[in-house]
Amino acid sequence: MQVAIVGKGNVGKALAPNIAAVGHSVVYGVREPQDPKYASDDGIPLKTVREAVSNADIIILAINWAAVDNVLAECGDMAGKVLIDCINPYDFRNNLAPLVLADQSAAKIIAGKTAAKVVKAFNQVGAAVMADARNRKSRPLQFIASDDEDAKKSIIKLANDIGFDARDGGSLDYARELEGMARLWIAQAFWRGMAPTTGWLLVAD
Numbered sequence: 001m002q003v004a005i006v007g008k009g010n011v012g013k014a015l016a017p018n019i020a021a022v023g024h025s026v027v028y029g030v031r032e033p034q035d036p037k038y039a040s041d042d043g044i045p046l047k048t049v050r051e052a053v054s055n056a057d058i059i060i061l062a063i064n065w066a067a068v069d070n071v072l073a074e075c076g077d078m079a080g081k082v083l084i085d086c087i088n089p090y091d092f093r094n095n096l097a098p099l100v101l102a103d104q105s106a107a108k109i110i111a112g113k114t115a116a117k118v119v120k121a122f123n124q125v126g127a128a129v130m131a132d133a134r135n136r137k138s139r140p141l142q143f144i145a146s147d148d149e150d151a152k153k154s155i156i157k158l159a160n161d162i163g164f165d166a167r168d169g170g171s172l173d174y175a176r177e178l179e180g181m182a183r184l185w186i187a188q189a190f191w192r193g194m195a196p197t198t199g200w201l202l203v204a205d
């Protein structure tokens with residue numbers, strides 16, 4: 001599949017090489033592909049957001065919440081494409097105060113602004129876990145939520161391929177719980193001494 005990762009920050013850089021390593025064609029979509037600040041040795045091409053998205057089957061939004069409207073405008077028409085939302089809409093400078101109402105989620109709000117099939121995924125653990133999920137003894141849990149069953153299945157497969165224990169997280173209504181999992185994870189990692197390499201695990205013994 002053709003995968004466009006919009007944003008080359010912590011999450012973009014963690015996911016891109018892993019998705020490329022399992023056989024997908026991956027590009028980054030960034031504001032200024034010529035800007036030397038985006039240079040790295042991962043071998044993944046840099047395109048403008050519009051170029052990257054126009055050729056993609058799957059788009060991964062690895063950007064901050066405040067950038068959503070600008071980035072969606074830059075992406076253009078995404079009808080028929082799968083859009084993965086990794087965003088955790090919390091204020092990092094204010095005790096992780098929610099930036100959306102309690103009965104909303106970043107994913108639901110984004111779904112109301114695009115014709116793409118929105119999938120909530122890759123938000124529940126830190127970038128360090130996404131970077132090396134395949135090399136771990138235990139596969140870190142990752143719930144995948146979407147209102148589109150086919151899109152959800154394809155991202156469950158992708159998440160499994162890159163090393164997660166990927167589970168069906170239900171409809172996009174559950175995105176707010178998945179965002180809440182991230183809030184808890186971030187608070188533990190920032191303030192409670194939990195290693196940022198910690199993943200979630202389900203056990204049933």
Ligand SMILES: NC(=O)c1ccc[n+]([C@@H]2O[C@H](COP(=O)([O-])OP(=O)(O)OC[C@H]3O[C@@H](n4cnc5c(N)ncnc54)[C@H](OP(=O)(O)O)[C@@H]3O)[C@@H](O)[C@H]2O)c1
Nearest residue numbers: 007008009010011062063064067070086087088123126127
């Ligand atoms: N960090 C984590 O461990 C983690 C884990 C799970 C989920 N998340 C979520 O994932 C998202 C990304 O986190 P991150 O840590 O990767 O953030 P980051 O390192 O700050 O990277 C954000 C990226 O967004 C890009 N961006 C901002 N505005 C843009 C625009 N208008 N057009 C194109 N690109 C734009 C930035 O590009 P410029 O350099 O051009 O500004 C940057 O590459 C956040 O919503 C976060 O809540 C993060």
